[in-house]
Amino acid sequence: MAETPHDDGRRAPLPPVLAPGHTYGSVTATISDVVLARALDWRWAVGMGIASSLLMLFGGAVANLLFRGTGIWGINTPVMWGWAIINFVWWVGIGHAGTLISAILLLLKQQWRTSINRFAEAMTLFAVACAGMFPLLHMGRPWKFWWMMPYPNTMALLPQWRSPLVWDVFAVSTYATVSALFWYVGLIPDLATLRDRAKNKYIAMAYGSLALGWRGSARHWSRYKSAYMLLAAMSTPLVVSVHTVVSFDFAVSVIPGWHATIFPPYFVAGAIFSGFAMVVTLMVPLRSWFGLKDFITDRHLDNMAKIILATGMIVGYGYAMEFFIAWYSGNPYEEFLLLNARPFGTYSNAYRMMVFCNVIIPQLLWIPAIRRNPIVLWVISIFVNIGMWLERYVIVITSLSEDFLPSSWAPYSPTIWDVATFLGTLGLFTFLLFAFIRVLPSIAIAEMRELVHEKHHEAHAAHAGHGVDAAEAREENR
Amino acid sequence: MSGPHAHGQEAPEVYGLMAEFDDPDRLVEVTRGAYERGFRQMEAYTPFPVEGLDHALGYFRNKVPRTTFLGAVAGGLSGFLLQCWSAIYYYPHDIAGKPLYSWPAFIPITFETTVLGGAFAAVFGMLYFNGLPKLYHPVFNAPSFALASDDRFFLCIQSRDPLFDPEETLAFLETCGPRSVSVVPY
Numbered sequence: 165m166a167e168t169p170h171d172d173g174r175r176a177p178l179p180p181v182l183a184p185g186h187t188y189g190s191v192t193a194t195i196s197d198v199v200l201a202r203a204l205d206w207r208w209a210v211g212m213g214i215a216s217s218l219l220m221l222f223g224g225a226v227a228n229l230l231f232r233g234t235g236i237w238g239i240n241t242p243v244m245w246g247w248a249i250i251n252f253v254w255w256v257g258i259g260h261a262g263t264l265i266s267a268i269l270l271l272l273k274q275q276w277r278t279s280i281n282r283f284a285e286a287m288t289l290f291a292v293a294c295a296g297m298f299p300l301l302h303m304g305r306p307w308k309f310w311w312m313m314p315y316p317n318t319m320a321l322l323p324q325w326r327s328p329l330v331w332d333v334f335a336v337s338t339y340a341t342v343s344a345l346f347w348y349v350g351l352i353p354d355l356a357t358l359r360d361r362a363k364n365k366y367i368a369m370a371y372g373s374l375a376l377g378w379r380g381s382a383r384h385w386s387r388y389k390s391a392y393m394l395l396a397a398m399s400t401p402l403v404v405s406v407h408t409v410v411s412f413d414f415a416v417s418v419i420p421g422w423h424a425t426i427f428p429p430y431f432v433a434g435a436i437f438s439g440f441a442m443v444v445t446l447m448v449p450l451r452s453w454f455g456l457k458d459f460i461t462d463r464h465l466d467n468m469a470k471i472i473l474a475t476g477m478i479v480g481y482g483y484a485m486e487f488f489i490a491w492y493s494g495n496p497y498e499e500f501l502l503l504n505a506r507p508f509g510t511y512s513n514a515y516r517m518m519v520f521c522n523v524i525i526p527q528l529l530w531i532p533a534i535r536r537n538p539i540v541l542w543v544i545s546i547f548v549n550i551g552m553w554l555e556r557y558v559i560v561i562t563s564l565s566e567d568f569l570p571s572s573w574a575p576y577s578p579t580i581w582d583v584a585t586f587l588g589t590l591g592l593f594t595f596l597l598f599a600f601i602r603v604l605p606s607i608a609i610a611e612m613r614e615l616v617h618e619k620h621h622e623a624h625a626a627h628a629g630h631g632v633d634a635a636e637a638r639e640e641n642r
Numbered sequence: 643m644s645g646p647h648a649h650g651q652e653a654p655e656v657y658g659l660m661a662e663f664d665d666p667d668r669l670v671e672v673t674r675g676a677y678e679r680g681f682r683q684m685e686a687y688t689p690f691p692v693e694g695l696d697h698a699l700g701y702f703r704n705k706v707p708r709t710t711f712l713g714a715v716a717g718g719l720s721g722f723l724l725q726c727w728s729a730i731y732y733y734p735h736d737i738a739g740k741p742l743y744s745w746p747a748f749i750p751i752t753f754e755t756t757v758l759g760g761a762f763a764a765v766f767g768m769l770y771f772n773g774l775p776k777l778y779h780p781v782f783n784a785p786s787f788a789l790a791s792d793d794r795f796f797l798c799i800q801s802r803d804p805l806f807d808p809e810e811t812l813a814f815l816e817t818c819g820p821r822s823v824s825v826v827p828y
Contacts, residue, residue, distance in 0.1 A: 188689060188793035314724060322728040324735075326747040331754075338754040342761040349765055353791065357689070360788035376775035379782065380790045382686040384772045386696035390706040391768035395761055398714075402757045409750055613690040613793075617666060 183458035218591020255295030261439020262288025430482030441548035521551025709767035717759015
């Protein structure tokens with residue numbers, strides 16, 4: 165990719181995708197022991213405690229919302245979307261990195277995706293679960309959510325198919341379903357491994373039932389591979405469509421700052437940007453807590469940092485294009501909003517922080533040493549997470565708060581319940597992730613064995629004919 | 643597959659002979675050799691998909707792709723027709739004289755239902771053709787078969803193969819350099 169500089173002269177050779185010396189058995193044991201053999205880790209317990217507390221806060225916030233209605237949030241005319249929609253878009257975006265890693269990088273035969281795809285897919289599922297909370301709660305009467313679905317009813321009503329909001333219902337629910345299927349299919353062989361390794365009879369029965377009786381037959385694997393590759397091939401356009409449709413929620417309207425053709429690509433790039441940042445945020449502590457540094461190496465961090473840098477630049481281009489089109493269109497409302505209200509108006513602090521977090525801070529990733537320093541990279545990923553939340557804040561709030569007629573403007577500020585609901589979904593997300601780490605293998609074991617096999621063949625081929633340089637060259641090209 | 647007691651007097655005592663290997667490439671060679679000797683009712687078990695193993699067993703007719711295609715077409719058609727039916731016939735809405743058959747607006751949902759139909763067909767088709775879920779299977783009786791999900795590679799020649807002979811087949815498998823060969827009871 166042109167954005168990333170080549171390490172001229174290969175001063176520091178790239179770290180390997182898999183630490184040397186691993187066999188099928190060692191890979192299996194290391195990963196499955198995290199679930200089956202490892203004792204309770206105090207850091208895990210503390211994290212789970214915090215997550216559970218926040219989850220209870222979420223329960224309280226939702227209960228209050230159900231009793232008293234959406235008025236407990238800061239939303240009011242003209243800003244009726246508020247934090248609920250900001251959080252929805254933020255969470256959905258985070259999910260996208262998981263699908264990118266599991267599907268797109270699979271089709272591109274990127275070996276380094278193997279050790280992070282399971283975890284990233286789990287992150288996708290949990291992020292989409294959190295995202296789904298917000299439109300549901302924002303409806304005001306969540307108990308009537310099925311009205312959005314087409315079904316025969318006594319009111320003789322069906323959804324308005326020409327509305328992007330209805331497209332969104334289909335896009336997000338399809339995305340959640342297909343991501344869950346993809347994740348589960350990937351898990352089946354690993355559940356069989358856990359079944360076969362579990363010492364406790366009941367644990368073995370539980371994993372055995374979930375593994376559906378998988379026995380690793382060659383014919384089964386053949387069909388399995390087809391299904392897996394086809395799911396990847398279908399998830400690839402699906403993930404692009406989801407954030408495109410989310411951007412249609414904005415772009416199809418005529419609100420200044422929203423009615424822009426750049427929205428779909430700019431939203432998709434932003435989604436991948438924020439998603440990879442979240443993967444880094446979660447991976448850096450995970451790999452050190454659970455002794456997985458052999459599988460999630462500095463090479464993974466380096467590659468993810470490069471993707472963050474590249475997609476961050478696309479996001480920066482999106483910001484620049486918004487400026488340009490606002491000026492070039494000559495539309496006074498667009499000009500006012502983009503060239504005046506956002507950078508200099510009521511919410512200019514959020515806007516400037518957004519540019520700082522999303523455009524300026526990621527530029528540090530040009531430096532190879534920073535890309536491979538887990539702590540610095542982790543801090544940068546936090547900046548990106550915050551920056552991408554602010555981006556959605558800027559888009560939702562500024563455009564609604566100050567649209568056409570100054571007489572209909574009104575400022576927006578969140579209430580404590582907005583904050584509680586958002587923190588609550590952070591708790592839900594962390595709770596699910598922490599539970600997942602202890603209950604299911606967070607690295608795809610079968611795929612790691614396949615990687616060991618491939619590495620073995622590469623080494624063999626290099627030894628036989630092409631010499632060591634060929635293997636190194638291939639290694640570098642990954 | 644008929645059960646052990648399905649035929650009464652002809653019920654075979656054993657399911658087959660299971661040879662255990664350390665190396666996937668060796669397993670592919672042995673499987674190819676067994677196929678060339680004429681064995682057809684056999685199956686290999688591996689902890690990860692081994693390239694070429696399905697072809698070595700003589701298996702080429704994978705129906706998952708076409709099932710997925712049919713599922714995707716069915717999903718797309720039903721999504722599109724549902725929208726047409728409801729927007730044109732069941733619940734027509736005249737908004738400023740705009741056409742009822744506004745097909746471009748129906749495309750996003752058609753796309754989503756296409757993917758949904760394809761994904762369901764791929765996953766459930768794969769499970770259906772694999773005969774899963776099936777929690778019990780005779781091969782689980784083979785000793786050390788638990789390692790088929792870890793680091794061992796197995797070839798099972800089944801007793802229903804016409805060429806199967808308890809002694810000769812055992813002798814053949816012993817010549818292939820396995821770690822062990824064992825009898826798989828029902």
